[in-house]
Amino acid sequence: MSYCLSHRGIEHVVLERSDVANSWRTERWDSLRLLTPNWQSRLPGLAYEGDDPDGFMTVPEVIEFVDHYADVISAPIQTRTTVTSVCCAGDGYQVDTDRGTWKCRAIVVASGACNVASVPAIASSAPSSIAMVTPLDYRNPDQLKEGGVLVVGASATGTQLADEIHRSGRPVTLAVGEHVRMPRVYRGRDIQWWMDAAGVLDEHYDQVDDIKRARNVPSPQLAGSPGRSTLDLNALTGIGVKLIGRLAGIKNRKGQFSGSLRNNCALADLKMNRLLNTIDEWVSENGLDNEVSPPHRFAATTVEKSPPLDLDLSNGQIQTIVWATGFHPDYSWLGVPVLDRKGEIRHEGGVVDSPGMYLMGMTFLRRRKSSFIHGAGDDARDLSDHLTSYLANTISNADSILQAGANK
């Protein structure tokens, strides 16, 4: 956004509570790699410049990439400045920080989609002997007690942590709800390459039937690894991870699990095949059938006939629960009345329900790719255009009102 504002000649400042790339410095686990390939880490004015376009950045590499970008675009960043409150003031906003107050005509909320781990209320019913950890606190398996681990949630984070923790010798049971299955590689190319080429990631927020639902779709079961291996439920059961249904409650020191595991897995298989059909159609339409390997389908997810519906949490088999149940933003500093009943900002494709306020970085904000690094560019171009017209219109309106007054 800063790059786009600079290009449109809009004077601005970027306020950051810590250092550039703070979320990558302080909120990620040690072994994490981007699940998006390096070539996809592109921002306005900077494409990936390294010699491994098909690799997956480690966390230190992401920090270096974002740091480098801030330098290249000479972003006017004021670090170590925490925004403590934003409220309406005249025809703009007053922004209070721990290092002074700012007044501005327009504001872009880009404080991140994943500030807080979403832990369900039932966590408080877990026996006190069980240690609990969220992905924001988790760094590596060594910080966990020896013994069994219940990982709740089977999206990108849950599957990656289940894999790493189980391989560390702590037997993992993975509670699986609705999820999105994807192969890492299909017909010889990375799944992200296909989705990018076929336009799936560019799908616009006003082209989908149910945008509320689309914004709540879980992240895909994908991991970036040098071996480009697929990390789906079959891969996890292959190393010995046990699958169980969605965690519905904890009562009398027992976890209670939904009986929908088989259905959820069948649905995820079906949706994956729909995506592969879209890719196959795109390949044929573009005459590429002879250039890539032939279409094929993956084995259905293997689920035992009658997965258990409860799990004793007091017999010592489970020592730790990892809540891989998603994240949400923190708007505790936002004093402008733009939050809905769920605490989410009301907006239309990033244009917030308060004049001159904009939002960035949320799931499917304007496009399916909006919450990814490579999704920021197109959204920033659109929203900075809107912001520029907003400023031009409000300034010329103010001028006309002043002139009208002067003529009287």
Ligand SMILES: Cc1cc2nc3c(=O)[nH]c(=O)nc-3n(C[C@H](O)[C@H](O)[C@H](O)COP(=O)(O)OP(=O)(O)OC[C@H]3O[C@@H](n4cnc5c(N)ncnc54)[C@H](O)[C@@H]3O)c2cc1C
């Ligand atoms: C576990 C995990 C894995 C991910 N993997 C990928 C991936 O493989 N590929 C990909 O493209 N994306 C991935 N993402 C999404 C990724 O986080 C985003 O692509 C990118 O970091 C979003 O950048 P952002 O600037 O919108 O938000 P953030 O990176 O969250 O940055 C927000 C910034 O705002 C600052 N801030 C917050 N509140 C305040 C305040 N009150 N005052 C001042 N500053 C404040 C924070 O310190 C932070 O630096 C992943 C996310 C998570 C959680």
